[in-house]
Amino acid sequence: MLLPTSSVGRKLVMAATGQLIILFVILHVLGNATIYFGLLNAYAAHLHALPPLIWSFRIGLIILFSFHIYYGIVLTLENNRAKPQSYVMRNDLSATVAGRNMVWTGAVIGSFIIYHLLHFTVQITNPGLAAARHLDSLGRPDVFTMVVKSFQNFGIASVYLLSMIALWLHLSHGIQSSFQTWGLNSEQSFPIVKRLSALAAIVLFVAYVAVPVVIATGILK
Amino acid sequence: MNLTLYVWRQKGPKDAGRLVRYEAKDVSPDMSFLEMLDLVNEGLVRKGDDPIAFDHDCREGICGMCAQVINGIPQGPQKKTTVCQLHMRHFKNGDTIYIEPLRARAFPVIRDLVVDRGSLDKIIQSGGYISAHTGGVPDGNAILIPKDDADRAMDAAECIGCGACVAACPNGSAMLFTAAKVTQLATLPQGRTEAARRVCVMTEEMLGQGFGNCGNHYECQAVCPKDIKVQFIAKLNREFIKARLK
Amino acid sequence: MILDGKTPSGPLPEKWDKRKQEMKLVSPANKRKYRIIVVGTGLAGASAAATLGELGYNVESFCFQDTPRRGHSIAAQGGVNAAKNYPNDGDSIYRLFLDTVKGGDFRARESNVYRLAQVSGSVIDQAVAQGVPFARDYAGYLDNRSFGGAQVSRTFYARGQTGQQLLLGAFGSLMRQIRVGSVKLHPRTEMLDLVVVNGEAKGITVRDLVTGEVSSHAADAVCLCTGGYTNVFYLSTNAAGSNVTATYRAFKKGALFANPCFTQIHPTCIPVTGDHQSKLTLMSESLRNDGRVWVPKTKGDSRAPGDIPETDRDYFLERKYPAFGNLAPRDISSRAAKEVCDEGRGVGPGGRGVYLDFANAIGRLGEGTIRERYGNLFEMYGQITAENAYQQPMRIYPAPHYAMGGLWVDYNLESTIPGLFVLGEANFSDHGANRLGASALMQGLADGYFIISYTIANYLARATPGAVTTNHAEFLKSREDVACFTSKLLAINGKRTVNEFHRELGRLMWENVGMARSEASLKSALSLIPRLRAEFWENVKVTGTGTELNQELEKAGRVADFLEFGELMALDALHRNESCGGHFRVEYEMPDGEAKRDDENYCYVAAWEFKGVDKAPELHKEPLTFENVKLAVRSYK
Incomplete structure (x- = not known):
C-alpha cells in the first residue's frame, strides 16, 4: 500500500503528490507577492525565524518531489515500452503538446528547481548578490536586492521565464489529469474541470513570471 | 474517384514492414472503406500480387474486428464510426490516404493490417465478468435495477473491443476498454459482489499484458466508434480507491 | 434410413422433464476425462463451451475470428423472446410454442419447439445474472417490446444491440472458464474437416489461419455451433466470414442436411447500391413497431416521398394484413415488398425498395422517443445512405438473413453421426420454414445453456473417454485430405478472383433460388451451379501459399463449399412442391398470392445424405406429426 505497484495506484500517487505540490506552488507565489509591498525581506526573515516549520516544509517537499519524480519516470518508461512504434502519419485528436511532454516539462521544472535553490536558497550561483552577505537597513538578509539585481540580468530572467512556461504546460495537463485520476469527474463537470485547470495554470x-518581468522591464527597481 | 493509398505492408511479425503506394481507381462514393480495399485487393490478386491482409467480419459496425489507422486516426476520421461503416463519400477525388495497423506492444502485427488483440481477451479473462453459474439464478425481475443504472451500464457495455482506444493512446493503454467493462458490471447490483476484486485484477492484468498506463490524454474517447466516455475511467479509478480502502 | 427424432413420449409439457429423467449422467469425477470440441463461439457455441466447461468437461473451443467475442450473433439487434408474460398480456409457454410453430409454417418438430418455449424464461434469467443490461422501466423491471409474428410483447432487448449484449454475457462466462482452464481456446482456427471413427464423431481437422498449419484434435464428442449459410447468396446480412464449411464438411462425412432450402429473407434491410457492395445491412425488425411500410399507388411515381399525398400512398402491409399490419411475419412482409417492386412501384435507385416511414410515429411520440428507441439504427442508416430518416422515410428491401435449414438433429440435438451435436442456427430444428423475429437468440442460448449439457452427458456416459487419438488412421487421412484440398486450390492459378465466383454464385442463387422460386428457375440453377463450380476449379486464382495468413485461401475454401451447397439448396427447393414459410414456389400460391402449403405430401423434414460431388444426394424423410396444434392455413389478416 505504501509503495503501490498497480497502474492506478501509482497514478494516484502522481495525482496526490502533484496536487500537494500545487498547493506549495500557490503558497510560494503568494509569498512572492510580498515583493510588491516591500515586505519581501520581512517575509523571508519571518520564515527563517521558524526553523522547525521551514525544515518540516522542506522535508515534506523533498518526499513529495521524490515520489512524483520517481513514479513519473517509471510510468513514462512503461508507457514508452507499451508503444514501441509510432505512426508514420500521426494525428492527435485530443492529446496536447503539454500532455504528451509531461516528462520533459517535468525535467525542465526539476532542473530549474535545482538552479533556483542554488540561486536563491544556497546562493552560490551569484555569490556577489547573496542576501546572506548583504543585510538591509534593519539588519535582515537583503533578499529584495538579491532578487531585483538577479532579474535585471537578462539571462537569469530568461531562464526563469522559460522554466515558468514549462510549469504552465505541466500544470495545464496535470491539474485536470489529477482530478480524473481521483475519479472526480462526470460528464457534466468534465468540460468545467478542464477549463478551470487551464485557467489555473x-x-x-x-x-x-510577473516578478522577473516587472524587474527586467524596469518597472520594479 | 481516384485515390492514392499508402498502405502498411508487413509479411509477418518479424518482417520490418513498410508503406507501399497503391492507386485506387474508380472508387464509388457509396463504397465503404473496406469495399474500397476489396477493390484494390481484387486488382492485386488479378496481377498475382498478395492482397492487403486486413481483419473484418460483420461489416456493420458491431463485431469490432475491423480496425485500421486511417490518416493517423484509429477507426478513421469519421467520428463514432468503424472503418466498415466509413463511406468513401467522406473523401475527395485525389486524396492521399495513409493506412497503418493498430500499433501497441500488446498488439503485435501478424500481417499487414492484421494485429493480434488477444491481450484484450486476457484482460476480460482476469475478471471481466460476473461469475454466475449456468442455471440456478433468480428470476430476471427479482433484481430491480433503476433505469438510469441500466442505461449507464448499457452505455459502457456498448464497447466492441476493437482496440482503437489502445491504438490511439500515446501510452498504448487499454484503460478505456477495461473501464468500460468495470463500469458496466460495477453499476449493476449483480456485479457489485465482485466489484472490488474485479477492478484490481483487471487493471493489474492490463499492465501484465504490456499495455501502458492511462495518461489522461483522452485520445481513446476521441476515436472510440461507440462513444465510450472517459468518465468510465474516472469511475474505474473511484472503484479502485473504494476497493483499496476496504 | 429411418430418421428417428427420438422425441420422448407423453404429453408435450412433460416431454423434456421425462427426457431429463431418462438420460444418463456423467459423474463429476469422470467429467474431466471427457474432451468435447465446440466449434464456433456465437451464442450457441460460447454458451455451450462455457456451460460444459463449468460442468467439468475438458472443452476445446474453436473460432475463425481473432476472439470469440466476434461471433456473428453479435449483430442481432432487436431482441430475444421469452414466455415470461411480464406484461400480463396473455403470453404463455404454449402461446410462444404456438406462435413459433405457426410462424414456421408447420415445418418444425413440435417437441423441440415446445422445449424451446419452456426454457426461454431461463435464458433471460441467466443473461440478467451475467450482467446483460436489458432495458428497464422506471420501476426497475425488465421492459418488453412486441415483434413481428406475435400479438404479445415478449421481446426483451438491450437497445438495438441485444445480440451483442447476450453474446458478451456468454463470452464473459467463456472467458471465466478459459481462466480456470476448463476451456482451451483456439482463435483464428478454422475447422476444415470432421473426423469420424467407426461411425462416431471423434474430432476435427483445422487450419491455423495465422501459420497455415493443419492439425487435428481428438475428442469424445463434437459440437458444431457454426451458424447459417445465407452467404451462399453472396449479398446477405451475415458477416463476411460466415460460411457453410463446417456443417457442409460434416455433411460430406455422413451427417444429413435438413431443409437446406428454408432460408429467411429479412424484410428490413438497406437496399443495394451497386456492384461494389460486399454485404447488406439489416435494420432491426423492431423498426416496424413504429414505422409504416408503403409505396406509391401508381407505377413510376418519381415524386419525393414527402410530396406524395396520403391518398397516393399504398400502405400495403396494413392493407393486406389488417390484424398484424406492419408486424406481419418476415417471409410474408418480404414477399409483399417484392411483389410491389415487381409491379414497378418500388422506390429508390433501381426501383428495388419500399419506404419505411416514421413521420406518423414522430408526430405521435415526438422525435425524442423515436431517437431513444431506434437512435443507433437511424444513425447506421444515415452512415450508409447519407439520408436522414427523421426527415424522410427510410428505404428498405428484403435481404437473405437466416438459415432455418441446417444439419439434421434429433430431440437431443445429435446429428445422424453419433457424437456430433449441432446447436443454434447450424441445426434445423426449431424454426421450420420461417423464423420469427427475436427467436434466434433464444434458440442459440437455449441450446447452449440448457439443452446440450443434459443431452451430451447421455452420449458420453456410453463412451470410453479418450478412446481415439490423433494418430488414428482416420485422423491421418483427414489431415492429408485437408492439405490436399488446400494445395489443389493454390495450384489452379487461373484468371478469376474468388470474389468474382462468389458474386456470380450469389447472383445466380438470388435470382433462381431466392425469394420466389419456380421449377424452371431451380432447374436452371441446377444446371448453372455445376458449370460455375467446374470453372472455379479450373480458373480461380488464389495467391500466396498455404503456410501463412492467407485470406484469399480462406475465402476460396468457403466458396468452394458454397458452390456445392448451392446445388443442394436448389435441389431441396425443387423437390419441395409446395410453398411454405421462406420457401415460396410461384407454382404453389393461393388466389390471393399467399403461400400454398401441401400438408398431405410435404409435411416432413427433408434430410439429404451426401453421395459424392456431382452425384445426387439421397433424400430421407422425417415425417412431422402435430399432436398439439391444428395444421391450419397461416393467416395474419
Whole structure:
C-alpha cells in the first residue's frame, strides 16, 4: 500500500503528490507577492525565524518531489515500452503538446528547481548578490536586492521565464489529469474541470513570471 | 474517384514492414472503406500480387474486428464510426490516404493490417465478468435495477473491443476498454459482489499484458466508434480507491 | 434410413422433464476425462463451451475470428423472446410454442419447439445474472417490446444491440472458464474437416489461419455451433466470414442436411447500391413497431416521398394484413415488398425498395422517443445512405438473413453421426420454414445453456473417454485430405478472383433460388451451379501459399463449399412442391398470392445424405406429426 505497484495506484500517487505540490506552488507565489509591498525581506526573515516549520516544509517537499519524480519516470518508461512504434502519419485528436511532454516539462521544472535553490536558497550561483552577505537597513538578509539585481540580468530572467512556461504546460495537463485520476469527474463537470485547470495554470504562470518581468522591464527597481 | 493509398505492408511479425503506394481507381462514393480495399485487393490478386491482409467480419459496425489507422486516426476520421461503416463519400477525388495497423506492444502485427488483440481477451479473462453459474439464478425481475443504472451500464457495455482506444493512446493503454467493462458490471447490483476484486485484477492484468498506463490524454474517447466516455475511467479509478480502502 | 427424432413420449409439457429423467449422467469425477470440441463461439457455441466447461468437461473451443467475442450473433439487434408474460398480456409457454410453430409454417418438430418455449424464461434469467443490461422501466423491471409474428410483447432487448449484449454475457462466462482452464481456446482456427471413427464423431481437422498449419484434435464428442449459410447468396446480412464449411464438411462425412432450402429473407434491410457492395445491412425488425411500410399507388411515381399525398400512398402491409399490419411475419412482409417492386412501384435507385416511414410515429411520440428507441439504427442508416430518416422515410428491401435449414438433429440435438451435436442456427430444428423475429437468440442460448449439457452427458456416459487419438488412421487421412484440398486450390492459378465466383454464385442463387422460386428457375440453377463450380476449379486464382495468413485461401475454401451447397439448396427447393414459410414456389400460391402449403405430401423434414460431388444426394424423410396444434392455413389478416 505504501509503495503501490498497480497502474492506478501509482497514478494516484502522481495525482496526490502533484496536487500537494500545487498547493506549495500557490503558497510560494503568494509569498512572492510580498515583493510588491516591500515586505519581501520581512517575509523571508519571518520564515527563517521558524526553523522547525521551514525544515518540516522542506522535508515534506523533498518526499513529495521524490515520489512524483520517481513514479513519473517509471510510468513514462512503461508507457514508452507499451508503444514501441509510432505512426508514420500521426494525428492527435485530443492529446496536447503539454500532455504528451509531461516528462520533459517535468525535467525542465526539476532542473530549474535545482538552479533556483542554488540561486536563491544556497546562493552560490551569484555569490556577489547573496542576501546572506548583504543585510538591509534593519539588519535582515537583503533578499529584495538579491532578487531585483538577479532579474535585471537578462539571462537569469530568461531562464526563469522559460522554466515558468514549462510549469504552465505541466500544470495545464496535470491539474485536470489529477482530478480524473481521483475519479472526480462526470460528464457534466468534465468540460468545467478542464477549463478551470487551464485557467489555473495560466494564472499561476502569469503570477510567477510577473516578478522577473516587472524587474527586467524596469518597472520594479 | 481516384485515390492514392499508402498502405502498411508487413509479411509477418518479424518482417520490418513498410508503406507501399497503391492507386485506387474508380472508387464509388457509396463504397465503404473496406469495399474500397476489396477493390484494390481484387486488382492485386488479378496481377498475382498478395492482397492487403486486413481483419473484418460483420461489416456493420458491431463485431469490432475491423480496425485500421486511417490518416493517423484509429477507426478513421469519421467520428463514432468503424472503418466498415466509413463511406468513401467522406473523401475527395485525389486524396492521399495513409493506412497503418493498430500499433501497441500488446498488439503485435501478424500481417499487414492484421494485429493480434488477444491481450484484450486476457484482460476480460482476469475478471471481466460476473461469475454466475449456468442455471440456478433468480428470476430476471427479482433484481430491480433503476433505469438510469441500466442505461449507464448499457452505455459502457456498448464497447466492441476493437482496440482503437489502445491504438490511439500515446501510452498504448487499454484503460478505456477495461473501464468500460468495470463500469458496466460495477453499476449493476449483480456485479457489485465482485466489484472490488474485479477492478484490481483487471487493471493489474492490463499492465501484465504490456499495455501502458492511462495518461489522461483522452485520445481513446476521441476515436472510440461507440462513444465510450472517459468518465468510465474516472469511475474505474473511484472503484479502485473504494476497493483499496476496504 | 429411418430418421428417428427420438422425441420422448407423453404429453408435450412433460416431454423434456421425462427426457431429463431418462438420460444418463456423467459423474463429476469422470467429467474431466471427457474432451468435447465446440466449434464456433456465437451464442450457441460460447454458451455451450462455457456451460460444459463449468460442468467439468475438458472443452476445446474453436473460432475463425481473432476472439470469440466476434461471433456473428453479435449483430442481432432487436431482441430475444421469452414466455415470461411480464406484461400480463396473455403470453404463455404454449402461446410462444404456438406462435413459433405457426410462424414456421408447420415445418418444425413440435417437441423441440415446445422445449424451446419452456426454457426461454431461463435464458433471460441467466443473461440478467451475467450482467446483460436489458432495458428497464422506471420501476426497475425488465421492459418488453412486441415483434413481428406475435400479438404479445415478449421481446426483451438491450437497445438495438441485444445480440451483442447476450453474446458478451456468454463470452464473459467463456472467458471465466478459459481462466480456470476448463476451456482451451483456439482463435483464428478454422475447422476444415470432421473426423469420424467407426461411425462416431471423434474430432476435427483445422487450419491455423495465422501459420497455415493443419492439425487435428481428438475428442469424445463434437459440437458444431457454426451458424447459417445465407452467404451462399453472396449479398446477405451475415458477416463476411460466415460460411457453410463446417456443417457442409460434416455433411460430406455422413451427417444429413435438413431443409437446406428454408432460408429467411429479412424484410428490413438497406437496399443495394451497386456492384461494389460486399454485404447488406439489416435494420432491426423492431423498426416496424413504429414505422409504416408503403409505396406509391401508381407505377413510376418519381415524386419525393414527402410530396406524395396520403391518398397516393399504398400502405400495403396494413392493407393486406389488417390484424398484424406492419408486424406481419418476415417471409410474408418480404414477399409483399417484392411483389410491389415487381409491379414497378418500388422506390429508390433501381426501383428495388419500399419506404419505411416514421413521420406518423414522430408526430405521435415526438422525435425524442423515436431517437431513444431506434437512435443507433437511424444513425447506421444515415452512415450508409447519407439520408436522414427523421426527415424522410427510410428505404428498405428484403435481404437473405437466416438459415432455418441446417444439419439434421434429433430431440437431443445429435446429428445422424453419433457424437456430433449441432446447436443454434447450424441445426434445423426449431424454426421450420420461417423464423420469427427475436427467436434466434433464444434458440442459440437455449441450446447452449440448457439443452446440450443434459443431452451430451447421455452420449458420453456410453463412451470410453479418450478412446481415439490423433494418430488414428482416420485422423491421418483427414489431415492429408485437408492439405490436399488446400494445395489443389493454390495450384489452379487461373484468371478469376474468388470474389468474382462468389458474386456470380450469389447472383445466380438470388435470382433462381431466392425469394420466389419456380421449377424452371431451380432447374436452371441446377444446371448453372455445376458449370460455375467446374470453372472455379479450373480458373480461380488464389495467391500466396498455404503456410501463412492467407485470406484469399480462406475465402476460396468457403466458396468452394458454397458452390456445392448451392446445388443442394436448389435441389431441396425443387423437390419441395409446395410453398411454405421462406420457401415460396410461384407454382404453389393461393388466389390471393399467399403461400400454398401441401400438408398431405410435404409435411416432413427433408434430410439429404451426401453421395459424392456431382452425384445426387439421397433424400430421407422425417415425417412431422402435430399432436398439439391444428395444421391450419397461416393467416395474419
